[in-house]
Amino acid sequence: MMNNLSVSKLPRRIEGLNELAYNLWWSWHIEARQLFKALDNALWRTTGHNPVKMLQQIESHRLVAAAQDPMFLKKYDSVINDFKDAMSGADTWFNTQYPHLKQHTIAYFSLEFAIHNSLPLYAGGLGVLTGDYCKESSDLGLPLVGVGFMYPQGYFHQHISADGWQEEVYEQLNFNEAPISPVLTAEGKPIIVEVPLDTKSVKVTVWQVNVGRAKLYLLDTNVEGNSQTDRELSARLYAGDQETRLQKQIIIGIGGVRVLRALGIEPTIWHANEGYTAFMTLERVRELVAKGIKFTEAINAVRATTVTTIHTLVPGVSDTFPRELIAKYLHGSWESVNLDTEELLKLGAQGSDNSTFSTTVLALRMSNYRNGVSQLHGGTCRRTWNHLWPDKEEKDVPIGSVTNGVHVPTWIAPQAARLYETYIDKDWLKKHDDSAMWDKVVDIPDEWIWAMRRWLKNKLISAVNERARRRWIEDHVNPEQALVMGGLLDPEALTIAFCRRFTGYKRATLIFHDFDRLKRILQNELQPLQIIFAGKAHPNDEHGKQLIQKIYNSAKDHEFGGQIAFVEDYDMHIARYLVHGADVWLNTPQLFHEASGTSGQKAALNGVLHLSMLDGWWCEGYNGKNGWAIQSDAETSNPAEHDNSDAQELYRMLEEKIVPLYYDRDINGIPHGWIQIVKEAIRSNTPLFSTRRMVKEYTERMYLPAAENKSPSY
Numbered sequence: 041m042m043n044n045l046s047v048s049k050l051p052r053r054i055e056g057l058n059e060l061a062y063n064l065w066w067s068w069h070i071e072a073r074q075l076f077k078a079l080d081n082a083l084w085r086t087t088g089h090n091p092v093k094m095l096q097q098i099e100s101h102r103l104v105a106a107a108q109d110p111m112f113l114k115k116y117d118s119v120i121n122d123f124k125d126a127m128s129g130a131d132t133w134f135n136t137q138y139p140h141l142k143q144h145t146i147a148y149f150s151l152e153f154a155i156h157n158s159l160p161l162y163a164g165g166l167g168v169l170t171g172d173y174c175k176e177s178s179d180l181g182l183p184l185v186g187v188g189f190m191y192p193q194g195y196f197h198q199h200i201s202a203d204g205w206q207e208e209v210y211e212q213l214n215f216n217e218a219p220i221s222p223v224l225t226a227e228g229k230p231i232i233v234e235v236p237l238d239t240k241s242v243k244v245t246v247w248q249v250n251v252g253r254a255k256l257y258l259l260d261t262n263v264e265g266n267s268q269t270d271r272e273l274s275a276r277l278y279a280g281d282q283e284t285r286l287q288k289q290i291i292i293g294i295g296g297v298r299v300l301r302a303l304g305i306e307p308t309i310w311h312a313n314e315g316y317t318a319f320m321t322l323e324r325v326r327e328l329v330a331k332g333i334k335f336t337e338a339i340n341a342v343r344a345t346t347v348t349t350i351h352t353l354v355p356g357v358s359d360t361f362p363r364e365l366i367a368k369y370l371h372g373s374w375e376s377v378n379l380d381t382e383e384l385l386k387l388g389a390q391g392s393d394n395s396t397f398s399t400t401v402l403a404l405r406m407s408n409y410r411n412g413v414s415q416l417h418g419g420t421c422r423r424t425w426n427h428l429w430p431d432k433e434e435k436d437v438p439i440g441s442v443t444n445g446v447h448v449p450t451w452i453a454p455q456a457a458r459l460y461e462t463y464i465d466k467d468w469l470k471k472h473d474d475s476a477m478w479d480k481v482v483d484i485p486d487e488w489i490w491a492m493r494r495w496l497k498n499k500l501i502s503a504v505n506e507r508a509r510r511r512w513i514e515d516h517v518n519p520e521q522a523l524v525m526g527g528l529l530d531p532e533a534l535t536i537a538f539c540r541r542f543t544g545y546k547r548a549t550l551i552f553h554d555f556d557r558l559k560r561i562l563q564n565e566l567q568p569l570q571i572i573f574a575g576k577a578h579p580n581d582e583h584g585k586q587l588i589q590k591i592y593n594s595a596k597d598h599e600f601g602g603q604i605a606f607v608e609d610y611d612m613h614i615a616r617y618l619v620h621g622a623d624v625w626l627n628t629p630q631l632f633h634e635a636s637g638t639s640g641q642k643a644a645l646n647g648v649l650h651l652s653m654l655d656g657w658w659c660e661g662y663n664g665k666n667g668w669a670i671q672s673d674a675e676t677s678n679p680a681e682h683d684n685s686d687a688q689e690l691y692r693m694l695e696e697k698i699v700p701l702y703y704d705r706d707i708n709g710i711p712h713g714w715i716q717i718v719k720e721a722i723r724s725n726t727p728l729f730s731t732r733r734m735v736k737e738y739t740e741r742m743y744l745p746a747a748e749n750k751s752p753s754y
């Protein structure tokens with residue numbers, strides 16, 4: 041049973057707004073967003089596009105007026121109808137293609153879910169990917185439930201001090217104003233499950249989030265009866281020491297399974313998104329053994345129904361633990377069924393000496409379906425994990441790949457959507473993974489593409505200016521900071537965006553390799569270029585913070601002309617402006633370090649051109665005419681030489697190709713050569729790098745064989 045914190049003052053005629061506010065379906069439907077906006081535009085903005093908060097704060101007379109306004113009611117009825125249709129799910133892809141599998145549930149476990157900004161349960165790419173995945177599963181009708189954490193403080197907000205240092209600001213989420221509801225028992229009490237941890241037991245309660253037809257169940261340890269430390273276990277994403285990290289992974293793994301059981305949900309397929317959630321496999325083994333099934337049979341049964349997706353490259357600190365720690369914390373749950381601790385520890389043993397336990401290794405060993413997130417990354421995974429299958433050659437290591445994609449309705453700009461509606465297909469969104477349909481992009485007049493691109497860049501520059509102004513007015517930042525925040529950006533200048541997590545391998549400062557050359561490129565008065573940076577460094581990543589500082593302080597240099605900006609607090613909200621409004625999306629990772637990357641895919645479907653090393657998804661996406669590849673030709677293993685040669689190549693491409701092409705205009709100021717690439721990017725990338733193509737692939741290559749007990753094909 042679920043109980044909305046219901047908004048009592050809604051007039052009956054429009055009472056459906058309550059259910060709509062509590063289903064994030066609204067967030068990826070333009071008409072639904074506009075409906076809330078039409079209620080009270082100012083409040084829509086000040087609540088950060090949060091309908092739950094808005095309906096609580098709105099003055100009743102506005103609601104009464106809306107309930108009598110024929111224009112509003114017409115929109116209302118249309119949105120509510122669409123919403124009901126969507127919820128019935130009758131003619132979705134999954135129900136049409138696989139009606140016999142409707143009753144099977146797929147449980148999708150992840151530490152992060154980024155659905156909308158009103159629910160800040162994500163740090164970056166992994167979270168956005170899982171959020172997009174849930175939305176698309178809803179659109180396609182997959183019977184999916186998500187299992188994650190309800191972090192009351194989520195991830196931090198980023199402020200940059202006057203000297204360029206990242207400061208982390210944690211905000212407490214007000215649960216009453218978030219689109220979440222407590223999950224209650226039939227008697228109306230919060231559901232509580234217990235998770236054994238060391239010698240004690242931690243209580244976990246559950247929140248529900250509606251994502252269209254899909255549901256998320258979010259675990260929360262802030263429960264009366266838990267010790268203060270345990271209550272704070274789920275307070276923040278990725279905070280705490282090794283022991284805390286392990287406790288969280290145990291809670292989501294074991295607690296996640298127990299929560300689903302308490303809700304009466306019996307998944308057929310269990311999907312571990314990263315190794316962090318791998319303890320769910322051991323809990324399922326424990327359950328089977330408790331029912332009297334032999335250990336080895338239990339293991340096989342769990343493997344046959346588990347999918348593991350790896351997003352990282354190499355085992356890291358967050359998934360590796362000393363075996364003593366594992367034994368200590370899991371002892372309580374294993375003891376009850378007399379499981380052999382040694383046998384269990386072997387399942388996650390990192391090397392031959394069994395001294396460290398890796399949850400990624402556990403996930404790989406406990407699933408029959410395994411994949412990396414791009415073709416290139418699949419190959420890297422086979423190399424990295426070859427030692428787990430010592431009798432196999434690298435090419436035969438049983439790890440495949442499903443390339444990531446982005447949820448098109450979430451990331452498309454409304455202005456682009458309108459163009460596609462007019463010139464490609466009225467129902468383009470319903471069949472956006474149909475490659476043939478996209479051939480019609482060439483029919484869009486260049487003038488209209490250009491008008492759309494200029495409009496979106498204007499919106500981006502205004503949004504960046506507005507953020508700087510707010511910080512100027514409210515926080516009294518100094519003039520230099522207002523400048524670095526983008527105070528001098530020019531809506532007519534060629535705009536490059538570099539927006540992603542700040543960490544060593546992504547080489548955010550590569551473009552600063554030769555200051556003088558970069559200055560010459562930026563300072564060309566007739567062909568100006570500007571660069572917008574955004575992104576957070578992990579709170580413990582000193583080096584990442586130094587990279588931010590270097591860029592921030594360089595931007596103050598008068599000779600850069602105010603044409604370098606650093607936008608604070610990169611999140612889904614500002615990301616939308618950036619992937620809609622930039623001209624060029626830059627990515628310069630060290631080769632083979634980017635597992636997939638998805639922000640460039642968001643950019644491409646809006647006609648923002650990708651300029652990137654041939655790494656991650658771009659290796660598959662680049663076709664020679666839909667953007668640019670920075671070819672790395674240094675024949676050396678010396679990273680400094682690679683940086684040098686990659687930077688030279690980047691400058692050369694900017695000077696010789698990109699800047700001149702952008703400013704090569706006809707008499708009306710339209711750059712036809714540029715627009716040709718824009719059209720090709722939209723045509724070739726949108727269908728392939730959509731979450732729709734991706735969810736269909738997971739379904740056909742992983743979920744169906746798992747449900748029907750067939751072996752995977754790699």
Ligand SMILES: *Cc1c(COP(=O)(O)O)cnc(C)c1O
Nearest residue numbers: 164165540611612615637638639
């Ligand atoms: C898409 C997105 C990311 C991931 O981008 P990458 O290209 O994988 O670095 C990170 N953060 C936010 C807010 C995003 O929207």
